[in-house]
Amino acid sequence: MESNELRIFRTVAQTGSITKAAKALGYVQSNVTARIQQLESDLNTQLFYRQRGMILTPTGEKLLTYADKIIYLLDEADKSIKDSCEPSGSLSIGAVHTVSAIRLPQLLAKYHRAYPKVDLSLTTSQSDELIYKVNHFQLDGAFVKNTPLIDDNFVKELEFEETLVLISNPKYTNIEDLYCKPLIMSTAGCPNRIQLENWLKSQGIYNIRYIEFNNLNSIIEGVMADLGTSLVPKSTIDDYEKRGLIKSFSISEKYNTTRTFFIRRKDSLMTSSLSKFIEIVEQNTSYKRL
Incomplete structure (x- = not known):
């Protein structure tokens, strides 16, 4: 195995596609295909399932672990030698x-x-x-x-x-008015979203609807347009609140820290x-x- 073959193998594994890997590496697709086939031939094993993309086989998963380490060590050696003040x-x-x-x-x-x-x-x-x-x-x-x-x-x-606050369109004066509003949050797995869900459940709210944006500015714009409410770091909306564009509400200390x-x-x-x-x-x- 050569280091370049491992880099090609890792890129295919990361992108799940010969086409995407070739584009990322700046190679023609036929070259990437040939190098993967040669690597499989040298190792006498199948590294990818070729169904709707390139999916690693168990052997491919094992090789990827070593490829990550080998490539990292090569790159780290290069960085260490070239590193200066x-x-x-x-x-x-x-x-x-x-x-x-x-x-x-x-x-x-x-x-x-x-x-x-x-x-x-x-x-x-x-x-x-x-x-x-x-x-x-x-x-x-x-x-x-x-x-x-x-x-x-x-x-x-x-x-x-940071301290998290619940935010809304400025027309709302009571936090209870926001309980039935959709939540404008990042996709599932976002810690702030999880904390907001837990806080709402502590208030007896289980019927939760979402509007998902993976962009803070879009979330704030959506709240300003009264699409729903959100839980964000207070520092991110201070200026909006000073200008009267957003209203914020404090929630329980158990859920308001990030x-x-x-x-x-x-x-x-x-x-x-x-x-x-x-x-x-x-x-x-x-x-x-x-």
Whole structure:
């Protein structure tokens, strides 16, 4: 096996498609197909089921685990040799939607101005997917919500605690008026959504309807248009509330706190690029080092 074959194999496994993998790698499809077939021939085993896409066989799943580690070690060796006091090279960061929409744009711009030689990229997704990507060496670190999936494989570098509030169109004056409104939230699995569900159930509300947006600005716009209500960090709507565009309501302390962490793999290399990124976040936000 060659490292390039493993990279092609991993990309096909991640995308589930020869076409998508070829596009991501900049190869022609026939080349990707031939390399996968050659790898299967060399190993004398089938790595993919070829039905409605490319789905890993149990043997393919096993190889993917090793491919992740091998590619990570090769890339880490390259980073370690090239690492210097002046940050450079690639830095892949992940963030949940609320963080990427509100806090990261200015931070990333500041980082880019300070360290223009760093090839910085951002992936926005749900916490569970970001944790998976960090764990499988696809991201150097990520801002995620508190979740049981954060285990001993990870280091929590930074923490930020916020208060959640229920928000509505400003015409409502009583929180009880919102109990029958649809919930405008991110898709299932969002920690804020889970907390809102638990709070409503504590109030005896079980008939819950959803309007799903995976974008904080869209959620706020939907609330302003009176499509429904939502549970969001108070800091994200302070300006809207001052302008009379949104009204917020406090809920029980048991359900109104959210924590965001910046995590990385415990065994990952702390490059100067990543170290300086964490430093800029700490200096310019309310995130605190753990």
